Amino acid sequence: MCIVHIKRVHFKKCNYMQNNCKRFEHKMGDGLMKIKFLPLHKNFILITIIIVLFCVYIHYFCYNFNVFAASDYWSSYAATSWSGSGTENDPYQIDTAAKLAGVASIVNGGDTCFGKYFVQTKDINLSSHYWNPIGNMGNRFSGNYDGCGFSIKGITINTGEEYIGLFGYVSNATIKNVCLNDSNINCTDNINGSIYCGSIAGNAPGSKILGCSNSCSIEINLENVSGLGIPNIGGIVGGGNSATRIEYCQNSGSISVDILRINTLLSIGGIIGNGQGAMIRNCYNTGTVATTYTGSEQGFLDYTHIGGIAGLNSNIYNCFNGAGISIAAWNADAGGLIGQSSGNTIYNSFNTGMVFGLLIPRIANV
Numbered sequence: 001m002c003i004v005h006i007k008r009v010h011f012k013k014c015n016y017m018q019n020n021c022k023r024f025e026h027k028m029g030d031g032l033m034k035i036k037f038l039p040l041h042k043n044f045i046l047i048t049i050i051i052v053l054f055c056v057y058i059h060y061f062c063y064n065f066n067v068f069a070a071s072d073y074w075s076s077y078a079a080t081s082w083s084g085s086g087t088e089n090d091p092y093q094i095d096t097a098a099k100l101a102g103v104a105s106i107v108n109g110g111d112t113c114f115g116k117y118f119v120q121t122k123d124i125n126l127s128s129h130y131w132n133p134i135g136n137m138g139n140r141f142s143g144n145y146d147g148c149g150f151s152i153k154g155i156t157i158n159t160g161e162e163y164i165g166l167f168g169y170v171s172n173a174t175i176k177n178v179c180l181n182d183s184n185i186n187c188t189d190n191i192n193g194s195i196y197c198g199s200i201a202g203n204a205p206g207s208k209i210l211g212c213s214n215s216c217s218i219e220i221n222l223e224n225v226s227g228l229g230i231p232n233i234g235g236i237v238g239g240g241n242s243a244t245r246i247e248y249c250q251n252s253g254s255i256s257v258d259i260l261r262i263n264t265l266l267s268i269g270g271i272i273g274n275g276q277g278a279m280i281r282n283c284y285n286t287g288t289v290a291t292t293y294t295g296s297e298q299g300f301l302d303y304t305h306i307g308g309i310a311g312l313n314s315n316i317y318n319c320f321n322g323a324g325i326s327i328a329a330w331n332a333d334a335g336g337l338i339g340q341s342s343g344n345t346i347y348n349s350f351n352t353g354m355v356f357g358l359l360i361p362r363i364a365n366v
Contacts, residue, residue: 103134209249279314308351321351
């Protein structure tokens with residue numbers, strides 16, 4: 001049992017206007033305790049500052065360390081009711097993150113949106129949940145999306161899927177004026193086959209990517225890639241074909257690929273990974289492109305193509321690269337503009353970035 005004997009307690013009230021404080025005196029035994037309170041308006045300011053700092057900390061921690069539930073994806077919050085009729089003259093209007101997630105839900109559910117038109121009418125923040133890329137191998141987006149220069153930020157993709165980006169797989173589509181920033185795209189997985197990763201689209205055969213920009217970082221960890229597929233990673237688009245056009249696009253986001261063990265080909269570019277004859281016109285890259293090799297053995301078919309604009313097989317017109325290219329791989333081709341070209345055209349384009357290689361690379365500054 002604890003007995004507390006209070007000998008004397010008394011208050012002294014000061015004039016608030018004169019002293020701007022309240023004082024409480026509590027005498028216990030021979031001790032004297034004085035507690036001085038701050039003025040009420042200063043208490044309010046201090047509490048407000050603490051709350052704001054706490055909220056900023058929570059946002060920073062969750063955003064940078066991807067503190068979401070494992071199943072916390074935008075697909076659970078999709079809204080598929082949009083203004084407009086989807087025609088060129090009356091396109092669907094996308095003005096919230098939930099409505100953009102609705103596009104992904106519709107396409108990934110089987111509707112390719114062929115012949116349909118979408119316009120973005122406001123800036124969109126996707127930081128609340130993991131993003132589901134629009135389109136996949138079985139359900140490719142084939143519509144028209146105009147970002148109208150509004151930003152899409154906070155996109156977090158952390159997946160082992162094959163097609164990675166704001167759009168996963170698009171075919172015969174037109175995507176223009178999309179601006180990605182303040183985002184992270186991560187992929188860590190054991191992959192038996194191909195991966196296509198780009199900020200705007202993972203794979204874009206037969207499609208037009210026009211006037212788009214990206215400043216988000218792309219980080220890929222290839223732990224054990226094998227099979228006949230080819231990982232294709234680009235700042236704007238991962239892969240394309242001879243009917244793909246990428247024009248007036250810019251990438252300032254860094255691309256980092258860590259190779260633990262790889263038994264296949266790998267193509268990385270500041271704009272596109274593997275173009276397969278795609279046309280890249282009036283584009284530029286200022287984001288660093290780098291690979292690191294943390295493995296201890298040489299892969300049987302380990303071969304890497306890395307370039308400031310394209311990794312492999314692209315036609316390049318009026319483009320430039322101003323970022324450093326750093327490569328660590330056993331067998332590799334690295335270039336300021338393109339890693340390897342096979343009968344492609346490179347016209348009126350230049351590189352100012354340093355190209356640096358480790359292990360056994362072949363390097364060219366153009």
